[in-house]
Structures are given as C-alpha cells and as structure tokens.
Amino acid sequence: MDEIKNILEQNENILWEGSPKFWPFFFSGSIGTLIFGIFWMIFLIPFIAVAVYDILFGSHLFGFGILLLPHFWIGVVLIFGIPLYLFLSYKNIHYAITDKRVIMQRGWIGRSFETIDFDQVTNTEVNVGIFDKLFGGNSGSILISTAGSFTYTRQGGAVKPYTMRNILNPYQVYKFFEKVERDIKTDIEYPNKFRPAENPGYKTDYDPNKK
Numbered sequence: 356m357d358e359i360k361n362i363l364e365q366n367e368n369i370l371w372e373g374s375p376k377f378w379p380f381f382f383s384g385s386i387g388t389l390i391f392g393i394f395w396m397i398f399l400i401p402f403i404a405v406a407v408y409d410i411l412f413g414s415h416l417f418g419f420g421i422l423l424l425p426h427f428w429i430g431v432v433l434i435f436g437i438p439l440y441l442f443l444s445y446k447n448i449h450y451a452i453t454d455k456r457v458i459m460q461r462g463w464i465g466r467s468f469e470t471i472d473f474d475q476v477t478n479t480e481v482n483v484g485i486f487d488k489l490f491g492g493n494s495g496s497i498l499i500s501t502a503g504s505f506t507y508t509r510q511g512g513a514v515k516p517y518t519m520r521n522i523l524n525p526y527q528v529y530k531f532f533e534k535v536e537r538d539i540k541t542d543i544e545y546p547n548k549f550r551p552a553e554n555p556g557y558k559t560d561y562d563p564n565k566k
Contacts, residue, residue: 357372357374357449357460358449358460358466359372359449359451359458359460359468362458362468363453364455367453367454367455368453368454369451369452369453370452370453370454370531370535371451371452371528371531371532372449372450372451372452373449373450373519373522373523373528374448374449374450374522375445375448375494375520375521375522376487376490376491376492376494376521376522376523377445378486378490378491379484379486379487379489379490379491379494379521380441380445380448380520380521381438381441381442381445382486382490383484383486383487383520383521384437384441384520385437385438385441386486388433388437389433389434389437389438391433392430392432392433392434393434395426395429395430395433396430396434399426399427399430402427403427440463443463444461444462444463447460447461447462447463447466448460448461448520450519450522452528452531452532452535454535454539455472455473455539456470456471456472456473457470457471457473457499457517457519457532458470459471459517459519469517471499471501471517473535473536473539473540473543474539474540474543475501475502475503476499476500476501476536477500477501477502478499478500478516479497479498479499479500479529479532479533479536480497480498480500480516481495481496481497481498481525481526481529482495482496482497482498482525483495483496483525484496486521487521487525491521491523493523493524493525494521494522494523494525495521495522495525495526496518496519496520496521496522496525497518497519497522497525497528497529497532498516498517498518499516499517499518499519500516500517501517
C-alpha cells in the first residue's frame with residue numbers, strides 16, 4: 356500500500372512515483388541466500404536422514420531433537436524465510452521523486468520511510484542486472500549515494516547507497532532524477548537576495564573559451 360502521500364510536507368508535489376517489478380525484485384533479493392541455503396542443507400543431509408529414520412523407526416528422541424539445532428533453522432530461514440519476507444513486503448515498497456526530495460517506503464507489517472534531500476546527493480548510478488534482463492522487461496535499479504551512505508568497516512571505507520530497486524524505465528527515470536536534482540540544487544545555492552522570478556542560468560551552455 357502506497358502511503359507516501361501521508362508524509363508529504365506542505366506544498367510538496369510528487370513528480371514521479373513507482374514500485375519494483377516483482378520477479379527481478381524477488382530473484383535478485385533471494386537467489387544468493389537460496390543457493391547458499393541449499394548447500395547448507397545438503398551439508399546437513401546425513402543428520403536429517405538419521406533424524407527422519409529415528410522418527411519413523413526409532414525412539415524419536417534424536418529425530419525431534421534436530422528441531423533444536425540452530426544449524427537446521429538457519430537453513431530453513433535461508434531457503435524459505437527470506438523469499439517469504441520479500442514476497443510479503445513487496446506490496447509495501449514504493450518510491451517517489453518530489454520537488455523537494457526522494458522518498459522510499461518499505462516495510463512488512465509496519466511502514467518505514469527513508470528520505471534523501473537533493474542537496475545531500477553526491478553520486479547516482481544505474482544498474483541493470485541479469486534478473487532485470489531475464490524477467491524485468493526494461494527494469495533496473497537507481498543507486499543514490501550521499502555523505503551519510505559512506506561508512507567505515509574493518510576492511511576500510513564502503514558505500515551503501517540508497518536504492519530504488521528494479522523499477523521500470525531506469526534510464527529515463529535516472530535522467531529525470533538528474534535534471535530535478537540539478538535544478539533543485541541550483542535553486543537552493545543561488546542567493547535568495549538575487550534570485551529572479553525565473554532563473555535560466557543553469558540552462559546556459561558552458562563555453563571554455565569565454566573569459
């Protein structure tokens with residue numbers, strides 16, 4: 356359910372909004388953990404086989420005891436838990452570009468919102484992955500970096516960008532975002548005292564030979 360309109364500021368207008376395409380979103384978020392979970396459960400096959408045999412023909416104590424092993428439940432979560440979470444949370448993921456910021460809505464039971472002011476954006480990228488190619492039919496992700504998305508780990512600096520995942524027409528949305536970001540930044544940085552009713556300055560062409 357799209358609830359972005361509930362957090363808009365006064366006089367804030369939505370210029371673009373969208374949601375992920377389901378299959379690219381689902382596979383890109385779950386395939387890695389699913390494969391790892393399958394290999395994890397393959398490693399546990401001897402223990403599971405002994406447990407099943409004990410339940411069917413033995414004392415049952417060891418058989419049901421496997422349910423107490425954390426390794427077993429880790430495999431269950433990797434194979435079923437994360438795909439189930441993605442499936443249930445999908446309908447609540449929405450993105451919006453307004454005339455003030457970018458808003459990202461997420462959540463499964465409750466709702467959480469992330470907002471990015473245009474003057475905080477340091478870098479943007481477009482990423483069209485293999486699942487976008489296979490299942491998206493012209494989908495891709497836009498990655499937005501800010502100073503706050505740069506973190507330090509034991510291995511050094513790392514960027515964890517905000518991501519509008521698997522949206523339709525990513526290149527068109529990216530170009531639109533870049534234009535809005537540039538226009539809003541120019542409007543913010545232009546001194547209020549000298550700001551005219553219309554500001555065509557940022558639309559002029561750069562001439563390196565002009566002194």
